[in-house]
Amino acid sequence: MQKLNNNKKTILIFSNTSWSLYNFRFELIEKFSKNPKYNIVLLCGDDDYKEKFNKLGLKFVFFRMNRGFSNPLYQFVTLFKLVVLLFKINPEIIFSFTVKPNIISGFYSLLRSKVIFIPNITGMGKIMDLPFFFKSLIINIYFKLLLKSRVIFVQNKRDKDLACNILKNNCIVKLPGSGTNPKKFPIKKNLGYRYKVCFVGRALKKKGVIDFIEFVKLVNQTNKIKSIMILNTLNSDLDIKQISLLCDKHGIKLLKNIDNVNKFLLESKYLIFPSTYNEGIPKTVLEALFSGMIVIAYDSYWSFEFKENIYPIFVQKSLNSLMKGYNEVESYSQKSLIEKNDKSLKFMRKKFTINKVIFEYEKACK
Numbered sequence: 001m002q003k004l005n006n007n008k009k010t011i012l013i014f015s016n017t018s019w020s021l022y023n024f025r026f027e028l029i030e031k032f033s034k035n036p037k038y039n040i041v042l043l044c045g046d047d048d049y050k051e052k053f054n055k056l057g058l059k060f061v062f063f064r065m066n067r068g069f070s071n072p073l074y075q076f077v078t079l080f081k082l083v084v085l086l087f088k089i090n091p092e093i094i095f096s097f098t099v100k101p102n103i104i105s106g107f108y109s110l111l112r113s114k115v116i117f118i119p120n121i122t123g124m125g126k127i128m129d130l131p132f133f134f135k136s137l138i139i140n141i142y143f144k145l146l147l148k149s150r151v152i153f154v155q156n157k158r159d160k161d162l163a164c165n166i167l168k169n170n171c172i173v174k175l176p177g178s179g180t181n182p183k184k185f186p187i188k189k190n191l192g193y194r195y196k197v198c199f200v201g202r203a204l205k206k207k208g209v210i211d212f213i214e215f216v217k218l219v220n221q222t223n224k225i226k227s228i229m230i231l232n233t234l235n236s237d238l239d240i241k242q243i244s245l246l247c248d249k250h251g252i253k254l255l256k257n258i259d260n261v262n263k264f265l266l267e268s269k270y271l272i273f274p275s276t277y278n279e280g281i282p283k284t285v286l287e288a289l290f291s292g293m294i295v296i297a298y299d300s301y302w303s304f305e306f307k308e309n310i311y312p313i314f315v316q317k318s319l320n321s322l323m324k325g326y327n328e329v330e331s332y333s334q335k336s337l338i339e340k341n342d343k344s345l346k347f348m349r350k351k352f353t354i355n356k357v358i359f360e361y362e363k364a365c366k
Helices: 018-033 048-056 072-089 099-111 125-129 132-144 157-166 209-220 240-249 262-266 283-290 301-306 319-330 334-351 354-365
Strands: 009-017 038-045 059-063 093-097 116-121 152-154 172-174 195-202 227-232 252-256 268-273 294-298 313-315
Touching: 009 018, 009 072, 009 099, 018 038, 018 048, 018 093, 018 354, 038 048, 038 072, 048 059, 059 072, 072 099, 093 099, 099 116, 099 132, 116 354, 125 132, 132 157, 152 157, 157 172, 157 301, 195 209, 195 262, 195 283, 209 227, 209 240, 209 319, 227 240, 240 252, 262 268, 262 283, 268 283, 268 319, 283 294, 283 334, 294 319, 313 319
Parallel strands: 009 038, 009 093, 038 059, 093 116, 116 152, 152 172, 195 227, 195 268, 227 252, 268 294, 294 313
Antiparallel strands: none
């Protein structure tokens, strides 16, 4: 690691991968890296996306950490090594994201009371899939380790309620997801499109990859449509070769590990999002709505955040419900679609911009 300027405060930004930092936190990192008061250190897993930060001249520290909660001995050893590493870096401020970085940073904050600890609960992930006893135990331990945080950021009402029930005296603030930069998504002049339906997400079972393929198969039985699937295959729990074969069979264009999906969102009419994954607010949904897309998604605990908006259209967790939602929108007139899209875009630009996220982080650091 490069030598840090001792006259500046060090902010450690801690996440599982440099991929997640690039795709979800880049503008936040860029904003703080331009502040002359701070050194910025990124602590994350070593993957190809670290090169994306070169122009910012940031310091990286890398580690290896398995996903999930299997092999308790390995997890404990990893926890110990990373806490030692945090003592070596000795940050004045920590921004941590996702469950394990939050747990490790929280443990460190209990030992170093002067550190300004700002965790971001981006969803509960695989914890919510555990048996009830282990789920309850881990959730309680997780939140108790956040006890010394200056502020806890969450992304949906369910996660805020969980935190408030356990940490009654902490400051808990709900963010508009990871935030979106409206400048990346020019307002559509018309409703033309290249692809009828689109799926963007990680190659995970709970993200709804198979349901999307089945949905396209069902639609194609009555009306052949152009469809595209954009997958991030990092840490996938699916057979990617099998997914490729299914896409070929059903005429779905498959793209893997694309950095900038904006172009494809702007060229698509619908985002079909049959996800049951436990996340804060899916960035894919935010970007699709900023692109002027029609979003049809499985009902989820994050759906509350859009209760005042026209989109997404939330349906029950079944292919038949997806089809019903799709057919309903297909019956709308062109004039009605334009009106609904305009209202949705106004709502998104008011509620979900990246500037709102940056403002809350700057306020928390004061």
